Amino acid sequence: MDRPLKIVKVIPYPLPVLRFGGPVVQAQVVCRELAARGHEVRVLTTDIDLPADMPRDQWIENDGYSICYTSTSPHHRIPPYYTPGIHRTLREILQETDVVQTNIGLTLTNNMVRKLTKRAGVPYVYNAEGALCPTRMQIKPLQKKLFRYCYENRIVREAAVCQAVSQYEQDTLLAWGIPPQRIAVIPNGFSLPPSDSREAKQAVRHQLGYADDDVVILFMGRISQIKGIDLLLSAFERISDEFPKVQMIIAGPDEGVQATLQQFVQKHGLEKRVRFPGIIDGEEKTNALRAADIFALTSHSEGLPNAVIEGLGYGLAMLLTHRCNVPEVADYNAGCVIEAQVDPIEMALRSLLEDTERRSQCQQNARRLAVEHFALDKVVDGLESLYYRIAKHHGR
Known part of the structure; x- marks a missing residue:
């Protein structure tokens, strides 16, 4: 040895x-x-x-x-x-x-x-x-x-x-x-967490103030221009009236663009549906991952984002751009991998929100991808x- x-x-x-x-x-x-x-x-x-x-x-x-x-x-x-x-x-x-x-x-x-x-x-x-x-x-x-x-x-x-x-x-x-x-x-x-029961997931969601039928989209990373959060919010604004139960968390350290993003959210009356909790860690981070349904990262450039791997481990359906460099998401049918533009992001959001069965299948595949690859x-x-x-x- x-x-x-x-x-x-x-x-x-x-x-x-x-x-x-x-x-x-x-x-x-x-x-x-x-x-x-x-x-x-x-x-x-x-x-x-x-x-x-x-x-x-x-x-x-x-x-x-x-x-x-x-x-x-x-x-x-x-x-x-x-x-x-x-x-x-x-x-x-x-x-x-x-x-x-x-x-x-x-x-x-x-x-x-x-x-x-x-x-x-x-x-x-x-x-x-x-x-x-x-x-x-x-x-x-x-x-x-x-x-x-x-x-x-x-x-x-x-x-x-x-x-x-x-x-x-x-x-x-x-x-x-x-x-x-x-x-x-x-x-x-990533050290894979145990899979949550439906009851445990709902308990965490209630703790964070979400209803059972809310759909929670989580962004987790540096709040910087290169992450394409403006594209994600623009796409979300377009579908917000059609999907009134969709909520969003944008968590991470501000690198100079959060104020502009918050102004956009306020301008379109979405401040009750989009949260900016700042840096989250420990139990707060775990609860956000457990409460979410979809993980979104619409970045212009990445190496291999750790947050995506964590989202996969918690069984979240993925909404990623190609530059996130996780093509396995498409291979495993664990979500959508699209271009960093508002129109394809909007289309991907619609597909994951309209078809609950597909979203559920993506969530199961996300967990399987995490187990087998990450x-x-x-x-x-x-x-x-x-x-x-x-x-x-x-x-x-």
């Missing part, structure tokens, strides 16, 4: 800070599962938005793994996340490390990892978390083109393996010139196998 591995994850987003969305949630569940399997897992990150009472610059225990929150200066807390404080700590632990996992593309932190691991002879796995998507590369295109030329090409090229969380991300890496044998397609994973144990099996393979190849 192979010995337990010594794994280091480097990520600029501190794990308790939920405004950074899916990458933080995914890092938490994966590190916890790897530690539960007996591996020694260490996480090196920053103190961006970290509570003042959280210890800095020391190793602390968290869910079976160790984490070090590195002190940062204000100008280190913005992209491209140059984090010199991580340098010393990472250098100190590399000689006793088998493999390093980097998360989030287009960061100077990854360039630091590249240099230090190369000197120490330690392999690293690169995961861009959707940052290399051509749509996202068109945001501040000149800066990103320069960053790619100066740093990112070497970071990607020198990785032992590039992890792609979706087929679309694999295609992106291939377009960057990465040979297929150095790309591992391993999706994000269950956390299967995902971590893939990561574990990958780490063992490259550690052996590099003589660790």
Whole structure:
């Protein structure tokens, strides 16, 4: 039997800070599962938005793994996340490390990892978390083109393996010139909840103020322009009179567009039917997922959205755009996958709301898709196998 591995994850987003969305949630569940399997897992990150009472610059225990929150200066807390404080700590632990996992593309932190691991002879796995998507590369295109030329090409090229969380991300890496044998397609994973009985689901809905015959649509993610929430609300406004029992939750951290979205909701008299609860976590998040019927993400660009996987795990019918990069939803008939435009979103909403039998079938298929493709144990099996393979190849 192979010995337990010594794994280091480097990520600029501190794990308790939920405004950074899916990458933080995914890092938490994966590190916890790897530690539960007996591996020694260490996480090196920053103190961006970290509570003042959280210890800095020391190793602390968290869910079976160790984490070090590195002190940062204000100008280190913005992209491209140059984090010199991580340098010393990472250098100190590399000689006793088998493999390093980097998360989030287009960061100077990854360039630091590249240099230090190369000197120490330690392999690293690169995961861009959707940052290399051509749509996202068109945001501040000149800066990103320069960053790619100066740093990112070497970071990607020198990785032992590039992890792609979706087929679309694999295609992106291939377009960057990465040979297929150095790309591992391993999706994000989720600890599947037990299935709710109808009575339990209705009890949660009553607790949140919804009636038995309400249909609840849930958006969960960063409230930013790239998420296409304006398209979703425009489509919802068009069908709101026809489907008066439909309600909507738009949950997540505001990245500057929520006020505009709320103005749209008020203008069309939908403020009693559209809720903006902000960041939700713990029981509040669980209850929202349990109460919902449909999960909607009408995004212009994603890697592999963690919130979608959670929605699948709770058996929610899906309303996604193609750029969510979950084509399995269409393969499994777990919902609608459409273009990021108001007309097709409206048509998809109608199809899921008019046909309750179809919606119910989509919900069952969503849960089946989560079990067969995104269950956390299967995902971590893939990561574990990958780490063992490259550690052996590099003589660790």
